[in-house]
Amino acid sequence: MSLDTTTTTTATTLAGNKNDRRLQEFILWCEQKGCELSKVHIKSIDAYKVETPKGHLALLDDDDDDDDETGGGEKEFDRRVYCRTADDDDDNNNSNTNVDAPTKTTMIKKGERILFVPFACCVGTQGLRVGTGGDSLPPFEQATSSERLAAELLRQRDLKEKSEFYPYINALPKVIDSPTCGTWTTEEIKEMQFADAIGTCAKTLARDSVNVEMHFKKEETTATRSCRNWTKKEWAWAMANARSRAVEIDADIGDVGNKEGRMPPSGAFVAPFIDMCNHTHVDPAAFWRPAYSEKKKKEIEGMNLKTTSQHEEAPSEQEQEKNKPDGVELVARRDLEPGDEITVSYAVADSDTFLLFGGFVTESRNPRDTVELWRTLPESATWLSEKLVDAGSSEQNAMAIPLEYSKGVAYAIVEQRRQHILEAMGQNKADVNKFDWDKSGLDESIRAGWNFARDEAHHAMFSFIVQNVMQPDNDNDQLYRQVLIGRITELLQSLPTSMEEDVQIMEQCVSLLDNNDNNNNNDNETRLKALRLKTVCRYRGQKKAILHQWLNFLAKDEMPRDLTAIKNQVKAKEATSSAADELAAML
Structure with missing residues (x-):
C-alpha cells in the first residue's frame, strides 16, 4: 500500500x-x-x-x-x-x-x-x-x-x-x-x-x-x-x-x-503513534496490549456465530492462527478527560536506562532506581577486609578479617547462586564454570534502592564471616549497619559534587536557557550543553537522594529489609537454612 x-x-x-x-x-x-x-x-x-x-x-x-x-x-x-x-x-x-x-x-x-x-x-x-x-x-x-x-x-x-x-x-x-x-x-x-x-x-x-x-x-x-x-x-x-x-x-x-x-x-518492534506517547514512572494514563481491529472483531464474531448456529467443529489450529490479534491497542488505566495527555510506561527500568538510551530523566522519583555499592561480591569482600576490624574487647588487639578468607566466602556464594540459576534454566549446575557469565547479562552488583532492601548474598557473606571470624560478643546487626554507613559515606564523599551543588547547577542551567529564549539567542551549542548538564544533574541528584535516604534510615538503627522473608517467611527461612548448610559444606 x-x-x-x-x-x-x-x-x-x-x-x-x-x-x-x-x-x-x-x-x-x-x-x-x-x-x-x-x-x-x-x-x-x-x-x-x-x-x-x-x-x-x-x-x-x-x-x-x-x-x-x-x-x-x-x-x-x-x-x-x-x-x-x-x-x-x-x-x-x-x-x-x-x-x-x-x-x-x-x-x-x-x-x-x-x-x-x-x-x-x-x-x-x-x-x-x-x-x-x-x-x-x-x-x-x-x-x-x-x-x-x-x-x-x-x-x-x-x-x-x-x-x-x-x-x-x-x-x-x-x-x-x-x-x-x-x-x-x-x-x-x-x-x-x-x-x-x-x-x-x-x-x-x-x-x-x-x-x-x-x-x-x-x-x-x-x-x-x-x-x-x-x-x-x-x-x-x-x-x-x-x-x-x-x-x-x-x-x-x-x-x-x-x-x-x-x-x-x-x-x-516499533508501533507508530504509540511510540510518541510520553513516559511516566508512576500512574501512566494507558497501557498497551495485543488486540483486534474493529473490522477483525466483527469478522471473528460472525465466524463464531456461524459455528454456533451450524454446530460445526471448533476452528482448526490454522484457523485459530489466522484469528490472532492483528494489532496493538492503548487502553485507559483511569478515566481521562478531553485534553489529558496520554502517558505510558515504556519499560520496567531504572533511570540509567532512560537517560543512556532515551536522553531524559523524569522529575518524579523512579521507584526502580538503585545505586551500586559494590560491583561484585568479591569486591565487597575485599572492602570488608580492608575497612572493618574487630570491635570486640578493647583488651584484645584489633583483628582485621583475612582477605583470602573473605574472598573465598564471596566466591563460594557466587558459585552457589550461579548453580541455582543454571538449575532454574534447566541446565546442569556442574557446568557453572563452563558457562559464559560475562555475556549472560547477569547483574551481580550489590545495590541500594528506595525500598531499603538488603542484598541477600551480601548479607549472607557478612553473617558467615562474622560468625566464624569476629568476636562472639559483637552486635552483628550493628556491625552490618556500620558497614553500609561506611560504604555509603565513602561513595558520597568520592563524588565531585553534593546534592546542594547539583541543585545550584540546575538552577543556573534553567536561568541560562530562559535567557537564551527571551533574548532570541541562537547559540545552539550553549543551549545543548545546558540541557545536557541539567539532565545529568537531575539524574545524579536522584541517585544521591537514595544514598542520603539510606543514611537516615540506618541512623535510626533500622535494619535493611529482607523482602523474601516479608513475602514468604516460612519459605525464606527454609531456604536460608539450606543455603547455610550447603555453604558450610563447600567451605
Whole structure:
C-alpha cells in the first residue's frame, strides 16, 4: 500500500513548515493503514535546534528552503499525544480523515480503547508479524534485537519515497540526544558521576563503533545483502531510535507459521503513534496490549456465530492462527478527560536506562532506581577486609578479617547462586564454570534502592564471616549497619559534587536557557550543553537522594529489609537454612 499522493499534496498545502508537513503526512498514513485515532490528538512542541546526522536530511527532505531550519541544523520537536478536544477537531494540522470520527469529544472511561495500531504499520525484526522487517536478515551475526531493528529502520530510510513506511521514518526524531548517541563529549558523559552508568555508556559506544567498522565500512561490491556501508552517525541515529522507541513483544505477535530458517518469535518492534506517547514512572494514563481491529472483531464474531448456529467443529489450529490479534491497542488505566495527555510506561527500568538510551530523566522519583555499592561480591569482600576490624574487647588487639578468607566466602556464594540459576534454566549446575557469565547479562552488583532492601548474598557473606571470624560478643546487626554507613559515606564523599551543588547547577542551567529564549539567542551549542548538564544533574541528584535516604534510615538503627522473608517467611527461612548448610559444606 502506498500513500495517497492527492491527500499528501493537500496536507502539504495546509502545513506551513517541514515539521507540520511531516506530522500531517504521518497521521494520514496511519489512518490509511487502518489505525484508529479518532479519540486522540498529537502536538509538536518546539524543543531545540540540533545538528542532524550527515546525509540524513538529504535522504529524507527534498526542500531546504525553510528559514527556521537552515544553518546546518534542524529544529527538534517534542511530540505528545492528548485526548482529543473540540478545538482539535478544527485544527488543520491534525485533520481527521476517518469518516467514523465522532463529531464531539467525550471522556474516555477506564478500560476503554484509546487508539489502535495494526501490526501492518509496525517496523520489527525477523520472525514477527509486522509490516516490514519480519523477513529481513540480521545486519550481522549475533546482532541484538535493537541492532536488528535499527538495521530495518535504515533500510526503509534508504528507500526514501519508495518505502511504504516513508511517512513514519520521516516523522522520527532526527536526533535523540542521549549519552549513547555519539555526540556527547567525554566530559559531558563523566558528568553522570556514577561509575556503572559511565561504564555502560562506554561499552555501548564501543560496541556501536566496532559494529560500524567491522560490518558497514565495506565496498559496495562486498557489502552484505542485508545492509550497506552505513556511517557511524547513521547507525547512531538508528540505534537511538530503536533503543528508545522499541516495544517489548508479546507471543501473539510471533509468526508461528513455517519456522524453517527463521528466528523464534522474539525481538523488538516499533508501533507508530504509540511510540510518541510520553513516559511516566508512576500512574501512566494507558497501557498497551495485543488486540483486534474493529473490522477483525466483527469478522471473528460472525465466524463464531456461524459455528454456533451450524454446530460445526471448533476452528482448526490454522484457523485459530489466522484469528490472532492483528494489532496493538492503548487502553485507559483511569478515566481521562478531553485534553489529558496520554502517558505510558515504556519499560520496567531504572533511570540509567532512560537517560543512556532515551536522553531524559523524569522529575518524579523512579521507584526502580538503585545505586551500586559494590560491583561484585568479591569486591565487597575485599572492602570488608580492608575497612572493618574487630570491635570486640578493647583488651584484645584489633583483628582485621583475612582477605583470602573473605574472598573465598564471596566466591563460594557466587558459585552457589550461579548453580541455582543454571538449575532454574534447566541446565546442569556442574557446568557453572563452563558457562559464559560475562555475556549472560547477569547483574551481580550489590545495590541500594528506595525500598531499603538488603542484598541477600551480601548479607549472607557478612553473617558467615562474622560468625566464624569476629568476636562472639559483637552486635552483628550493628556491625552490618556500620558497614553500609561506611560504604555509603565513602561513595558520597568520592563524588565531585553534593546534592546542594547539583541543585545550584540546575538552577543556573534553567536561568541560562530562559535567557537564551527571551533574548532570541541562537547559540545552539550553549543551549545543548545546558540541557545536557541539567539532565545529568537531575539524574545524579536522584541517585544521591537514595544514598542520603539510606543514611537516615540506618541512623535510626533500622535494619535493611529482607523482602523474601516479608513475602514468604516460612519459605525464606527454609531456604536460608539450606543455603547455610550447603555453604558450610563447600567451605
